[in-house]
Amino acid sequence: MSKVNLNLKKRKVISDKIFKIGATAAGTYVLVVVVLIAFQLVSESYPVWEEEGLSFITKTDWNAVEGRESFGALPYILGTLTTSAIAMMIGVPLSIGIAMFISDAPPKIGAPLGFLVELLAAVPSVIYGLWGLFVFRIYFRDWFETPIHDAFGDNIWLFSGNPYGLDILTASVILAIMIIPTVSAVSREIMKAVPQQQKEAAYMLGATKWEMFKLAIFPYSKTGLIGASILGLGRAVGETMAVTMLIGNATGIGAIPSSLFGPSQTMSSIIANEFVEASPASIHMPALIGIGLILLLIAIVINVIAHLLVTKMLKIKEGAINN
Amino acid sequence: MSSIQNRRQEYRSLFKQNVAKRLLVDKIVRIIVFSCVIIAIIPLGSILVEVFKNGITAISIEFLTETPGSVGSGEGGIGPAIQGTLIIIGLSSLIGVPIGVMSGIFLSEYGDNKLARSVRFFNDVFMEFPSIILGIFAFLIIVLVLGHFSVWAGAFALSLIMFPIVARTTEESLKMVPTTYREAGTALGLTKWIITFRIVISAAKSGMVTGILLSVSRIGGETAPLIMTILGSSQFFSSMDTPMDALPLRIWRLSLLPYDSAQLQGWGAALVLIMIILGINLGVRYYFANKKNTFFRNLIKQRKNVIK
Numbered sequence: 001m002s003k004v005n006l007n008l009k010k011r012k013v014i015s016d017k018i019f020k021i022g023a024t025a026a027g028t029y030v031l032v033v034v035v036l037i038a039f040q041l042v043s044e045s046y047p048v049w050e051e052e053g054l055s056f057i058t059k060t061d062w063n064a065v066e067g068r069e070s071f072g073a074l075p076y077i078l079g080t081l082t083t084s085a086i087a088m089m090i091g092v093p094l095s096i097g098i099a100m101f102i103s104d105a106p107p108k109i110g111a112p113l114g115f116l117v118e119l120l121a122a123v124p125s126v127i128y129g130l131w132g133l134f135v136f137r138i139y140f141r142d143w144f145e146t147p148i149h150d151a152f153g154d155n156i157w158l159f160s161g162n163p164y165g166l167d168i169l170t171a172s173v174i175l176a177i178m179i180i181p182t183v184s185a186v187s188r189e190i191m192k193a194v195p196q197q198q199k200e201a202a203y204m205l206g207a208t209k210w211e212m213f214k215l216a217i218f219p220y221s222k223t224g225l226i227g228a229s230i231l232g233l234g235r236a237v238g239e240t241m242a243v244t245m246l247i248g249n250a251t252g253i254g255a256i257p258s259s260l261f262g263p264s265q266t267m268s269s270i271i272a273n274e275f276v277e278a279s280p281a282s283i284h285m286p287a288l289i290g291i292g293l294i295l296l297l298i299a300i301v302i303n304v305i306a307h308l309l310v311t312k313m314l315k316i317k318e319g320a321i322n323n
Numbered sequence: 324m325s326s327i328q329n330r331r332q333e334y335r336s337l338f339k340q341n342v343a344k345r346l347l348v349d350k351i352v353r354i355i356v357f358s359c360v361i362i363a364i365i366p367l368g369s370i371l372v373e374v375f376k377n378g379i380t381a382i383s384i385e386f387l388t389e390t391p392g393s394v395g396s397g398e399g400g401i402g403p404a405i406q407g408t409l410i411i412i413g414l415s416s417l418i419g420v421p422i423g424v425m426s427g428i429f430l431s432e433y434g435d436n437k438l439a440r441s442v443r444f445f446n447d448v449f450m451e452f453p454s455i456i457l458g459i460f461a462f463l464i465i466v467l468v469l470g471h472f473s474v475w476a477g478a479f480a481l482s483l484i485m486f487p488i489v490a491r492t493t494e495e496s497l498k499m500v501p502t503t504y505r506e507a508g509t510a511l512g513l514t515k516w517i518i519t520f521r522i523v524i525s526a527a528k529s530g531m532v533t534g535i536l537l538s539v540s541r542i543g544g545e546t547a548p549l550i551m552t553i554l555g556s557s558q559f560f561s562s563m564d565t566p567m568d569a570l571p572l573r574i575w576r577l578s579l580l581p582y583d584s585a586q587l588q589g590w591g592a593a594l595v596l597i598m599i600i601l602g603i604n605l606g607v608r609y610y611f612a613n614k615k616n617t618f619f620r621n622l623i624k625q626r627k628n629v630i631k
Contacts, residue, residue, distance in 0.1 A: 020433060026426040028442065030446050030486075033483060041456070097355060101359065115608065117363055120363070123367070123597065124600060125544065127593050130593050135373050177366045184363075209352075209353070210349045231451070239453075240454065241575065245575070280467065296452070307448060
């Protein structure tokens with residue numbers, strides 16, 4: 001009798017242990033994958049670092065012809081940074097406006113609107129590309145780019161170049177649309193985290209709605225809103241398909257952003273365009289993997305900063321509620 | 324006496340001016356904020372309208388079932404792409420869902436230590452990794468090793484996008500289950516894994532299904548990792564070791580062709596893809612939003628009572 005019980009107990013303990021080990025292994029999987037990705041990218045891009053050294057980051061030529069191979073990542077880094085920066089300039093104010101509206105509207109209006117904006121995130125990137133290529137580009141070129149170019153093109157370098165619609169500005173606007181759901185959803189959470197008493201206090205002082213935002217919400221949620229925007233930046237930096245379809249895909253020195261209406265190329269788009277054609281034997285593929293490594297490092301830095309800011313902000317909220 | 328009255332008058336008008344100005348600023352901000360919402364909704368409306376308007380003319384039975392015809396002829400269809408998308412979704416779920424669910428269980432049931440905190444953090448960061456990097460990774464460790472493009476490589480790359488989403492939603496829904504459920508299980512003398520699978524998970528099922536379906540709709544539209552793993556093809560699926568087609572890849576290829584007929588087919592494929600993805604999204608949100616109202620609200624209420 002006692003022996004049977006003892007066995008049963010043992011079995012229980014063992015099965016629980018296996019379960020715990022399995023769960024822990026699955027949890028640790030993400031850490032292993034991150035380390036493996038970093039290791040693979042470093043080791044597979046090693047030839048290009050060996051060949052070009054750190055000048056790989058600062059060089060501007062891009063030549064895959066055999067015997068004359070020369071690779072520099074600078075134009076694509078600049079392309080990524082430029083498009084992301086413009087996308088942020090357009091997308092972040094819009095998203096914060098949306099978050100203000102939704103956080104303040106009655107739930108009957110706010111919830112469906114928030115849902116509609118989040119549907120933007122569900123539309124696949126390649127469909128943004130298709131729409132951008134065949135619909136948005138045409139209108140944007142005829143109604144916005146051409147008039148601006150005709151008016152200022154000769155005097156301001158920003159608007160020089162030939163507006164064709166496949167350029168930095170078009171790609172950036174599409175990127176801006178694509179980061180809106182992320183930034184506005186997180187900003188909304190952050191604004192909700194502001195204690196109700198703060199808002200009430202502002203109203204009690206006779207503040208208008210805008211003054212309430214200015215006095216009570218923005219100072220309190222500044223860190224979180226910056227975090228939300230950086231999260232959007234992370235999205236914009238990694239976005240591939242829509243950008244590849246709209247940025248004009250110049251290479252080498254031609255890809256250095258020179259005007260809003262000129263073609264360029266980003267890190268992810270050059271990988272998407274050339275990876276399959278690149279031969280693993282030559283230095284072309286290591287160069288592309290090297291660009292991938294730089295992209296990964298930038299993305300990790302951006303996302304880590306964003307998550308630290310956002311979680312810090314939401315923790316303050318929990319603390320405030322518990323007190 | 325009169326000077327006091329004068330001053331009062333002056334202050335009153337100053338006050339009125341001030342209030343008028345503040346109200347004006349408030350009104351302007353309201354208008355700006357409202358136009359932000361409108362500006363954001365316009366692209367969504369335009370995309371949906373254009374995809375439906377252009378796509379519907381391309382759709383026919385042949386279009387949905389046949390292989391693509393010769394380039395620019397406008398004949399043939401996207402059968403292999405639809406088949407490929409379904410296959411790749413199935414395979415990635417096969418890899419991604421079990422890992423994601425187990426990882427979520429780890430985070431919620433054993434998640435009170437340093438390891439779990441770093442796992443949670445890296446899960447969140449990993450979710451935002453550029454997807455093309457996951458494609459390169461799958462290429463390097465599967466395609467390059469095997470020496471040919473492989474369906475498994477694509478499924479592996481997509482499962483990497485999938486599992487953090489599943490893990491986090493699983494964790495969130497498991498956390499909603501009151502501790503009393505687990506205590507009841509323990510009181511019955513059940514082992515922890517039986518409690519987790521039979522009691523906790525069955526109580527949190529709808530939240531987990533939501534997460535899984537949302538991650539499916541996310542990977543269904545992914546293109547970048549597929550470029551270097553399954554490559555795209557114009558034939559129906561034949562084996563795991565040959566290139567395969569998928570809807571996003573097909574849309575990309577069609578959009579690069581300079582023919583009107585190809586463009587039309589691209590819209591048709593986009594319509595099919597958006598129907599699948601928005602269908603899952605809307606369905607899940609509508610179905611579970613209603614369910615949540617009764618089920619999860621009760622759960623939360625119970626949890627709050629327990630805390631009290």
